[in-house]
Amino acid sequence: MKVKNSLRSLKGRHRDCRIVRRKGRVYVINKTQPRFKARQG
Numbered sequence: 558m559k560v561k562n563s564l565r566s567l568k569g570r571h572r573d574c575r576i577v578r579r580k581g582r583v584y585v586i587n588k589t590q591p592r593f594k595a596r597q598g
Contacts, residue, residue, distance in 0.1 A: 559595040567595045 561567060564585050568574045573589045583597040 561595055561597060564595055564597050567593070 559567065564576060564583055567585050568576055571587055571590050571593050574585050574587045574593055577584045577586055585593065585595040587593040
């Protein structure tokens with residue numbers, strides 16, 4: 558999982574990427590390509 562300051566660019570890497578807020582953190586998750594996971598902060 559990548560840790561980044563901004564997830565806007567990571568969202569565009571794959572068409573199935575979704576931005577999700579969990580427990581005050583922002584995540585990029587991707588069911589079809591799990592290697593695109595990322596967390597903000």
